[in-house]
Amino acid sequence: MPVNDDAYANGAHIPDGASYPARWARDASAFRNGLGARAQVGLCYGPSPRQTFDLFQPEGAPKGTLIFVHGGFWRLLSPSDWSHLAAGAVARGWTVALPGYELCPDVRIAGITRSIAQAVQVIAGRTTGPLALAGHSAGGHLVARMCSEGMLPVDVMARVGHVMPISPLSDLEPLLLTTMNDDFQMDAAMARAESPIHQPAPTCDVTVWVGGAERPAFLDQAQWLAQAWGCAHHVEPDKHHFDVVDPLGDADSVMLNRLLG
Template sequence: MDLSDAYANAAHIPGAADYPPRWQAAAAALREGLEAQGRFRRLSYGPGARQVLDLCLPEAAPRGLVVFVHGGYWLRFSASDWTHLAAGPLAAGWAVALPSYDLCPAVRIAQITTQVASAITCAASELPGPLRLTGHSAGGHLVARMLAPGMLPADVAARVEKVVPVSPLSDLRPLMQTAMNADLRLDESEARAESPLFQPVPEVPVTVWVGGAERPAFLDQARWLGAAWSCPVQVEPGRHHFDVVEGLERPEHPLCAALLSDQASAG
């Protein structure tokens, strides 16, 4: 069975082509403002040109560090497209790190997972305090992978207080039946090894977030992870795959509150 359409988001979102330019413009505007105030740094965490992370700082000493990992099916985008999503945590007093990473088909998903772990370790070395992890789509997959035993150094893992995967891909096996697998190059072994669904249940509080107007496949992926990890799944009414992450722009939005609050969200 060909599942390409089941995992095709843009084809089912009105005006989908307008979203990336808007993201890029909003990201550039916030980044330029932070740079003008000396509150933005770009750091290398590895030898490759894409192995960099953007670090955004609040006005006062940070309460801790949020890491946002971007999506794009491990095939597209970079941290520079998503700086605007740092706005909510910044307003709430948190620093925000946004890593880029190498893309398929130049690397495999397992290598991207390792790169994100290195990026988080690098960002954590820059600032003290607690860590909160979030990511969208493939980025949701990647932050969920960080909870696998031994993925992060013990001292970094001990600082992770909460993880909020947004519209995550939790079981990669269906992607082997999509056209994009020509570039992802997933086989059964890697798909299973890279699927958060098959990791041990983490001790860190997790809230899975997904839009109510998303493709059924993404609602399934979110619910599978919630069931496997016995964690809450928040379905945000009316949100599709491209706008479900916008809540991170505002500290009062329930998505941002789920990430930054000191309590685990209710199911």
């Protein structure tokens, strides 16, 4: 077994971890169904069938747009697994967009980064007001990458009020020593180029968020990004990798208060 496989294995170290994907899918479907016409799914931002986003609208005029990017080690899952996490921001009067992306090994991580940048531009083009970016795990990596100079147009980046990488992968070089790299097909140069810790610190507000009960590797990854960027770093007690994102669904959570103001 490659040296870092267990370090980045989450489900095996979470009680009843295997049950979470089915729970997410069930809760996501219930949320979409309950929102009715205010839920638009499968909106295209690129030519691939996976280059789509789901859009959830609040009642009344939106205060802004939260873009949430899902995780899954760039290899798994889709926006339809996470719709329920839009509930909190929608209840606060925000539009929420969840973009999808092509997965490894069909594409490289750098290609996924470019896809998310394209998605953010398309979403920004059909919305008004401030933008907030949040992402979980691999999605945390992707929203952190959006902060790189030149990744987003200046006018789009100027609308971004807060970025929250949640349990992010900020240094990809340790992943070279996992079997997942059979799908990533990274070498050291590619891993370094895609690692947010090697980007200059952005000028927008950033909060790195992580669960206190996460695997040590994820606690390290979060700390490394916060140290590299000199940004806020929040460790949520008792939360593990699969439930650390749950507060996004709660309109009154500390997480959403921080992210949306």
